[in-house]
Amino acid sequence: MDSSAAAHTSDGDAESPDGRLRRGARSRKSVTRRAVDIASAEGLYGLSFGRLADELDLSKAGIQTLFRTKEQLQLATVEEAGLVFLDAVLRPGFEAPAGAARVRSLVEHWLAYAAEPLLPGGCFWTANLADFDSRPGPVRDALARQRQEWVAVLARELRTAVEQHEIADLDPDLAAFQIDAVLNAANISLRLGNPGSVPMVQRVVDGLLAPPATRRRAQRTSKTR
Amino acid sequence: MDSSAAAHTSDGDAESPDGRLRRGARSRKSVTRRAVDIASAEGLYGLSFGRLADELDLSKAGIQTLFRTKEQLQLATVEEAGLVFLDAVLRPGFEAPAGAARVRSLVEHWLAYAAEPLLPGGCFWTANLADFDSRPGPVRDALARQRQEWVAVLARELRTAVEQHEIADLDPDLAAFQIDAVLNAANISLRLGNPGSVPMVQRVVDGLLAPPATRRRAQRTSKTR
DNA sequence: CCTACCGATCGGTAGG
DNA sequence: CCTACCGATCGGTAGG
Numbered sequence: 405m406d407s408s409a410a411a412h413t414s415d416g417d418a419e420s421p422d423g424r425l426r427r428g429a430r431s432r433k434s435v436t437r438r439a440v441d442i443a444s445a446e447g448l449y450g451l452s453f454g455r456l457a458d459e460l461d462l463s464k465a466g467i468q469t470l471f472r473t474k475e476q477l478q479l480a481t482v483e484e485a486g487l488v489f490l491d492a493v494l495r496p497g498f499e500a501p502a503g504a505a506r507v508r509s510l511v512e513h514w515l516a517y518a519a520e521p522l523l524p525g526g527c528f529w530t531a532n533l534a535d536f537d538s539r540p541g542p543v544r545d546a547l548a549r550q551r552q553e554w555v556a557v558l559a560r561e562l563r564t565a566v567e568q569h570e571i572a573d574l575d576p577d578l579a580a581f582q583i584d585a586v587l588n589a590a591n592i593s594l595r596l597g598n599p600g601s602v603p604m605v606q607r608v609v610d611g612l613l614a615p616p617a618t619r620r621r622a623q624r625t626s627k628t629r
Numbered sequence: 630m631d632s633s634a635a636a637h638t639s640d641g642d643a644e645s646p647d648g649r650l651r652r653g654a655r656s657r658k659s660v661t662r663r664a665v666d667i668a669s670a671e672g673l674y675g676l677s678f679g680r681l682a683d684e685l686d687l688s689k690a691g692i693q694t695l696f697r698t699k700e701q702l703q704l705a706t707v708e709e710a711g712l713v714f715l716d717a718v719l720r721p722g723f724e725a726p727a728g729a730a731r732v733r734s735l736v737e738h739w740l741a742y743a744a745e746p747l748l749p750g751g752c753f754w755t756a757n758l759a760d761f762d763s764r765p766g767p768v769r770d771a772l773a774r775q776r777q778e779w780v781a782v783l784a785r786e787l788r789t790a791v792e793q794h795e796i797a798d799l800d801p802d803l804a805a806f807q808i809d810a811v812l813n814a815a816n817i818s819l820r821l822g823n824p825g826s827v828p829m830v831q832r833v834v835d836g837l838l839a840p841p842a843t844r845r846r847a848q849r850t851s852k853t854r
Numbered sequence: 855c856c857t858a859c860c861g862a863t864c865g866g867t868a869g870g
Numbered sequence: 871c872c873t874a875c876c877g878a879t880c881g882g883t884a885g886g
Contacts, residue, residue, distance in 0.1 A: 431874080431875095446763065447760060449674070452863080453865070462875080463877080464865095465866090466875045468865080468867080469874060473865080473866080474864095525763045530759055531762075533817055534755055534756050534759035534760065534817060535672060535759070535760060537751070537821055538670040538749070538750045538756075538820055539671075544821070581814065581826060582810075585813065586807060588813070589806065589809065589810035595762030596758075596773045601806065604802075607803055678885070678886090679884075689885095690855075690858090690886095691855040693886070694855065698885080
């Protein structure tokens with residue numbers, strides 16, 4: 405992840421006398437944070453230098469100087485989205501003890517993250533992976549890697565839950581795939597004005613996480629909750 | 630669905646003497662079919678009159694005459710995508726007997742439909758619902774309605790399977806939601822060059838459709854298949 | 855269906 | 871020779 409920001413700060417150890425480097429880093433952060441909001445709703449192709457300039461009261465050429473090309477702007481936006489996800493989902497989710505409790509906490513924080521007002525367009529990856537899955541390149545690769553890391557986190561906690569005998573013996577990778585799938589489906593349903601998929605996610609997760617003796621009942625009937 | 634095609638054919642009951650209406654309808658179909666291909670890979674916003682004109686050796690203004698506005702082109706493309714899905718998934722799937730066999734057949738045909746070369750970008754709705762879920766309007770409404778109809782078809786067949794005692798007593802709406810979710814997740818994974826999610830879909834569906842006595846084992850362990 | 859345009863905006867770059 | 875901007879404009883293309 406050698407972003408151009410790293411290059412900016414590494415070619416001179418000392419801050420320039422008038423604070424230009426500091427101001428540059430601050431501008432970069434404010435641009436990428438806004439870009440994450442735009443891209444969550446309208447996709448990474450909805451980004452443009454001109455639009456960001458208008459919304460942030462900067463000049464278009466100034467933003468272009470910070471990122472050089474649109475692809476590098478998109479990559480920086482993807483990286484910033486990862487930080488947003490880290491703060492909103494991973495860090496708070498990891499306050500729960502490893503295993504089933506952490507899976508539940510991660511799912512809860514994910515559902516909150518997908519709802520407004522954190523990101524106006526819901527989940528950043530739901531919106532952009534579908535856009536970029538047919539466009540090979542570094543942006544697609546970065547998005548795919550982040551998604552894979554998220555699914556791997558879920559799988560690891562599910563594996564821990566199995567090893568701790570909190571839940572029945574299931575395939576952690578398969579269960580993580582299912583949880584990620586229904587979360588993304590719920591995110592789209594939320595965008596379409598149908599909140600009914602959120603309790604469906606809960607029921608799927610409850611079914612997967614139910615202790616061995618009661619798992620059949622929890623996932624089977626519609627009136628369990 | 631009063632499309633502009635209906636308006637074109639209703640303002641004169643008789644075919645014009647030189648066959649212009651016939652040729653217009655043929656052109657419309659060729660344009661929308663190509664538009665479905667483009668939109669499956671690059672989204673309905675990747676459509677443009679100019680690009681379609683280049684690819685089909687027509688003039689940009691000629692295509693604009695057929696559809697008037699870009700939104701009407703998008704709506705006609707969504708409608709055409711529905712016909713593609715009908716031919717590729719629903720009609721062949723419905724040749725299987727109602728219930729569990731039909732669910733399996735629909736899933737099989739869906740997975741084949743999501744793979745190339747039918748549509749270069751995979752599932753039309755996976756790509757476009759994520760794009761349009763934050764853009765209210767008739768295009769979003771049409772996409773959402775089609776998706777809901779597909780999930781309702783799955784739910785109805787699952788309900789039939791329960792009533793025929795082919796499968797355990799589950800909530801058909803919840804199971805249909807899960808199946809649609811993992812299908813869309815598999816479609817994206819296929820686009821990203823990872824075919825491993827297809828057998829995961831099969832295992833999820835097998836777990837949901839397993840007969841009552843064996844359902845626990847089928848969905849539980851990773852080495853069942 | 856065609857040529858010929860419009861106001862605007864795209865990503866990117868010029869000199870100051 | 872560097873940066874972070876500015877106003878202006880490059881060649882192309884968008885929907886209409």
